[in-house]
Amino acid sequence: MDVVWENREAILIGFTHTILLFVIAGIGSLLLGTLLAAMRVGPIGVLRVAAVIYVSLVRNTPLLMILLLFRFGLPKVDIKFSFVDVVIPTTAGDIRLNNIFTACVLGLTVYTAAFVAEAIRSGINAVPLGQAEAARAIGLPFGGVMREVILPQAFRATVPPLASVQIALIKNTTVAGAVGVVEAFNVMRSMTNNYAGSRIEIFIAFAIIFVFLVEIYSFAAHRLERRWRIA
Amino acid sequence: MTVREESGNDALVRMAGVQKWFGDLHVLQDIDLEVARGEVVVVIGPSGSGKSTLCRTINRLETIDKGEITIDGAPLPEEGKALAAHRADVGMVFQSFNLFAHKTILENVTLGPIKVRRKSKADAEKRAQELLDRVGVGHQANKYPAQLSGGQQQRVAIARALAMDPKVMLFDEPTSALDPEMIKEVLDVMVDLAERGMTMIVVTHEMGFARTAANHVIFMADGQIVEKSDPETFFTNPQSDRAKDFLGKILKH
Numbered sequence: 001m002d003v004v005w006e007n008r009e010a011i012l013i014g015f016t017h018t019i020l021l022f023v024i025a026g027i028g029s030l031l032l033g034t035l036l037a038a039m040r041v042g043p044i045g046v047l048r049v050a051a052v053i054y055v056s057l058v059r060n061t062p063l064l065m066i067l068l069l070f071r072f073g074l075p076k077v078d079i080k081f082s083f084v085d086v087v088i089p090t091t092a093g094d095i096r097l098n099n100i101f102t103a104c105v106l107g108l109t110v111y112t113a114a115f116v117a118e119a120i121r122s123g124i125n126a127v128p129l130g131q132a133e134a135a136r137a138i139g140l141p142f143g144g145v146m147r148e149v150i151l152p153q154a155f156r157a158t159v160p161p162l163a164s165v166q167i168a169l170i171k172n173t174t175v176a177g178a179v180g181v182v183e184a185f186n187v188m189r190s191m192t193n194n195y196a197g198s199r200i201e202i203f204i205a206f207a208i209i210f211v212f213l214v215e216i217y218s219f220a221a222h223r224l225e226r227r228w229r230i231a
Numbered sequence: 232m233t234v235r236e237e238s239g240n241d242a243l244v245r246m247a248g249v250q251k252w253f254g255d256l257h258v259l260q261d262i263d264l265e266v267a268r269g270e271v272v273v274v275i276g277p278s279g280s281g282k283s284t285l286c287r288t289i290n291r292l293e294t295i296d297k298g299e300i301t302i303d304g305a306p307l308p309e310e311g312k313a314l315a316a317h318r319a320d321v322g323m324v325f326q327s328f329n330l331f332a333h334k335t336i337l338e339n340v341t342l343g344p345i346k347v348r349r350k351s352k353a354d355a356e357k358r359a360q361e362l363l364d365r366v367g368v369g370h371q372a373n374k375y376p377a378q379l380s381g382g383q384q385q386r387v388a389i390a391r392a393l394a395m396d397p398k399v400m401l402f403d404e405p406t407s408a409l410d411p412e413m414i415k416e417v418l419d420v421m422v423d424l425a426e427r428g429m430t431m432i433v434v435t436h437e438m439g440f441a442r443t444a445a446n447h448v449i450f451m452a453d454g455q456i457v458e459k460s461d462p463e464t465f466f467t468n469p470q471s472d473r474a475k476d477f478l479g480k481i482l483k484h
Contacts, residue, residue, distance in 0.1 A: 130325060130327050130329035134323075134329035137318055137322075137323035138319065139319025139320075139347040140342075140343070140347060141312060144315075
């Protein structure tokens, strides 16, 4: 375990990038996914069709291909993300939020949003139709019906499947390592290359940290589920 | 059959030549109906006769295929903001209450006034509390719907509709999902409402309510209005065979 301890600063920076990818893409996918789910159940036909196409297209495409598109494909047609270039120096090293990071955040957001949309749609379907009818009957327009009555109830029913989607996102951030973000998986790969004799220890250390991160998230989701159930 | 004997100028709700199909099923057949301001109309009929559908077309929870519905002289808007504004003026009480499960009793009643009528929270809450007191559930204001009995929930639902100051109230079988001992408490509220001059269209099987509060009884069968008369005439001297048959079945026990 000496190898792991000696490289603790690099590992810390790696996981910081992992967590940043997760948090930003997590929030982004939640917003985009909710919008897609609302479009899907909404009264406007064009938006309904657009949401269906988005979900089936994105959900059926491997994540690596989507990240490659954002990382290498879009810059070819001059959609670069070089306007983002933030370096936060810390005692453990630099946290870099650059064009590569941005491309990966967007790719992860776009990808995860499709799954979020489906999870929320299942939650919306779990809300009895009478709730929407009563909301419409007091004169709320579609947006108000969704915001005030349907989505708050749908989210409650959606916490367990959404937690699964977001946990998958934590682990999917490793794919960003493959296209150049120095996140945990990327750090691990360079460590296993540099310390070939300690591969097992390095693997185990990273696995434990990932399990730990996911457990924290699961615990929070579980608490949320219980608190909302009472209301 | 056309029923239009007292088509005054004061018709608040007017349906003319309304037709609706569910696939091949002709659920509303050439419905003509006028409800004057302050009138209480009870709609009865066997299940599947289209009475609930008729009620739901008036605030366009069901669309119609032909004909026209006007409220206060204005035709029903198709969709969007105008339709929402129209619905705000038409109170609706459902068979299954449909209180917002994630909101407290008070929030259920204030949601519409705050979000649709743009009232201040304080004003909306004051009025909501008055209405909840009036229907006898004022002390439950901070509970959630699931903590109330069916009868209490339905009275809250009536308060929720009243909070919008509607021009007309629609009741779609308001007591059908209730235990017998709770029916009275809801009917009492409805009778009180009728006595205060509210225009009401009530789909119900409660013959006692029809006798007490209704100005007119409309009997529907197979998507048509078969008979329209005052309650006493309808119950003691129904004209059509269909109504005689129906009354014979429900009044036997």
